[in-house]
Amino acid sequence: MLDYKLVEALAAVVAEGGFERAGRVLGLTQSAVSQRVKQLEETAGRVLLVRSSPPRPTQAGREVIALHRRVRHLENDLWAGLGRGRGGMPTLAVGINADSLATWFFPALDTFLDREPMLLDLRVDDQARTHALLRDGEVAGCVSDRATPVQGCAVHLLGVMRYRLYATPSFREQWFPAGVTREAMGRAPLLIFNRKDAMHTALLSQALGGEPASYAAWYLPSSERFAPVIGAGRACGLLPDEQAAAATASGELADLLPGHVHTVCLFWHCWNFDAGILGRFTEALIAGARSLLDRGD
Structure with a gap:
């Protein structure tokens, strides 16, 4: 014992x-x-x-x-x-990616947290790596892009986030006067969250038929600062639709690769407890996320 x-x-x-x-x-x-x-x-x-x-x-x-x-x-x-x-108050440890934390996570839970006070111990990592936090027992649940459940855990689809490559119109004119090519993309300042971030690789490989030989990388590990830095015309970068919609509608930002999108499916993984605080948190998170995120249909 x-x-x-x-x-x-x-x-x-x-x-x-x-x-x-x-x-x-x-x-x-x-x-x-x-x-x-x-x-x-x-x-x-x-x-x-x-x-x-x-x-x-x-x-x-x-x-x-x-x-x-x-x-x-x-x-x-x-x-x-x-x-x-x-x-x-009870404490719940949760693994979450930075973009979800900066956009839909708290709006999805506002009503629940008002009704049921609790403490959150949020562990932020890439959506491809939060899975390991749950597997190692560091968190009771996580938001992940993996559909395969951890042994002994349940998994639920939350929705999708769609990312596009954005810049200001003046940035586009300065760096891409002949259009977005691999060569031009290798010269233009590009925001990248950190060295684990590979979303730009997936999108550019799809849109340009391959990656640039190298990047003029501007590493910025803050989801909240991506939109302001791109909006200031200092770099281009990937933003989820949730962050870029208003600026795109007003003409402040332009989609550099129309028709090309990187889609991330998000899943909630958690210990297989239907009752108690984790069960109620799970129900609220799923309902809130599905009301805010596209279901990907």
């Missing part, structure tokens, strides 16, 4: 990125946290934590932390069902 005080110490070290910060969260000294993790490893008979900077769990450690999160989730639902709060 696991001692959950010890497991909680391990989870806190990983979540907070160190023993000292974990101690502050748990109300313990750094030494006491270290002793609890060491005792847990002795009980498990294997190393659960790599003492790097920041500390990171081993595969066995991830499995223990995943179990801990599931148990805490079930405990929260139990106490809520008995009408007894425990430690304030």
Whole structure:
């Protein structure tokens, strides 16, 4: 039988990125946290934590932390069902991509969050990688572009986001006077979210019959700043229709590759719990997303 005080110490070290910060969260000294993790490893008979900077769990450690999160989730639902709060509002860890967070996510949940106060622990990553957060037990649910469910989890289609390549009319005249070609695309400043981002690769390969040999990349890991930077005429870049619609209608932005769109299907993956806070969150998220996103029909 696991001692959950010890497991909680391990989870806190990983979540907070160190023993000292974990101690502050748990109300313990750094030494006491270290002793609890060491005792847990002795009980498990294997190393659960790599003492790097920041500390990171081993595969066995991830499995223990995943179990801990599931148990805490079930405990929260139990106490809520008995009408007894425990430690304030429940916390739900969710993996989400930056574009969803910047556009439809909170509008989809506004009514639910007004009705059912809770704390969200949002882990932001590329939509192709949030799946791994759920698989490793770091979150209870995630928005992902993968349709294949994680073992023991449910999956639901939320809708699609459509991306097009936008720039201001003056940027188009400066950088693409003869049209958008591979050569011109390789010279024009192009916004890219980060080095994991490959959406521009998919769209340009489709539209131009192949990628430019290289890019004049402007890395900008902020979905909220993409539209303002493109709107200022400093670069071109991919935007979801939700962010570009108003500026396109007013003529402030132009679609550089009409007829070419990169479509991302979004799915909600979560632990297979129909009841409790996760079940209610799931119902609200699905309904809200489907009211705001295209279903892709």
